[in-house]
Amino acid sequence: MTQGRFIALEGGEGVGKSTQGRMLAEALRTRGLDVVTTREPGGTLGAEAIRAMLLSTEGEGWGARAEALLFAAARADHVEKLIRPALVRGAWVVCDRFVDSSRAYQGGGGGLSDAEVLDLHRIGSEGLLPDLTILLTVRPEVSAQRLALRDGGTGDRIESRGAAYHSRVAEAFRSFATQNPDRFAVIDAEGSPDEVHARVMTSLAGLLA
Ligand SMILES: Nc1ncnc2c1ncn2[C@@H]1O[C@H](COP(=O)(O)OP(=O)(O)O)[C@@H](O)[C@H]1O
Ligand SMILES: Cc1cn([C@H]2C[C@H](O)[C@@H](COP(=O)(O)OP(=O)(O)O)O2)c(=O)[nH]c1=O
Structure with missing residues (x-):
């Protein structure tokens, strides 16, 4: 059995994560790999229910x-029921956002410290x-231009x-990527989807070898 790999796509809204996630999954499947695509918050019934509570404007x-607790709870369910079982059976998991989104939005943007967000992740998801x-x-x-085209504001x-x-x-x-260069690949996502996809595949060369 091949070794399962866990790839997360991160960045702000509208940078092209979903588009690149789809293209990456397709490229990996073409290589004969078992690929699971998923997203956060969400990916399981429980986590999708929490997503609706988090993102509703009502x-x-x-x-x-x-x-921060709700994002961590959604992630705990997602890791336990979908991500870990997929990795254990040898699948590749391509996930649109993961814990670095909580660090950036609930930590960097939000009001909790990075250590607090990482504590929640340790408790919820055993620090995966x-x-x-x-x-x-x-x-x-x-x-902004991509979001305007996608969501109309x-x-x-x-x-x-x-x-x-x-x-x-x-x-x-950006600062997480600078602090953890081994775990991050920073990719210029301007240009056509195909151009960005080529950069994504280059960043994966080590894992695909
Ligand atoms: N490289 C690109 N060039 C132009 N438009 C893009 C590109 N990548 C994605 N888009 C478009 O921009 C919008 C946002 O992309 P999406 O993949 O949904 O981003 P995210 O998941 O990061 O929010 C979508 O309408 C998508 O079709
Ligand atoms: C996973 C996660 C997402 N978010 C936010 C980022 C997004 O604004 C929102 C939903 O994510 P998403 O649907 O991926 O938005 P987009 O496709 O526009 O990038 O949830 C957090 O604040 N913390 C988290 O841990």
Whole structure:
């Protein structure tokens, strides 16, 4: 049995994570690999239910601590029921966002410390980390343009937070990648989907060898 690998795609909204996740999964399947694609928050029934509670724009919203706990709870269910079993059977898991999103949004952008977010992850998901985290980066005006085309200006609860929040998030992602160069690949996600996909495949060369 081949060894299962866990790949996460990270970055702000509209950088192209879902698009690149689909293209990556297809390329891996072409190589004969068993591939599971999934996303956070979500991926299991329980985690999708929590996603709806987190991202709905109705009601009064969550405080920073409750929000961080809910993301961690969704992840715990996702890791236990979908990600770990897939890795154990030797599949590759391609996940749209993982714990670095919590570190960037609930930590860097939000109000909890990085250590607190990592504690929640240790308790919820036994600290599971991806083999490779692909951080897609574009200039803010490029993601804004892509989001306008995709969503026509209707953001979810978190997407609709201001530019200052999203710039703290982007800065946090960049600093995690600088601190953990072995675990991260930072990829320029401007250019056509095919051009970005080629960069993604280059970043995976070590794992595919
Ligand atoms: N390289 C690209 N160039 C132009 N548009 C893109 C590119 N990648 C994705 N898009 C488009 O931009 C929008 C956001 O992409 P998406 O993959 O949904 O991003 P994310 O998952 O990061 O929010 C979608 O409408 C998608 O079709
Ligand atoms: C996984 C995760 C997502 N989020 C946020 C980021 C997004 O604004 C939102 C939903 O993610 P997503 O649907 O991936 O948004 P997009 O495709 O536009 O990038 O949840 C967190 O704040 N913390 C987390 O741990």
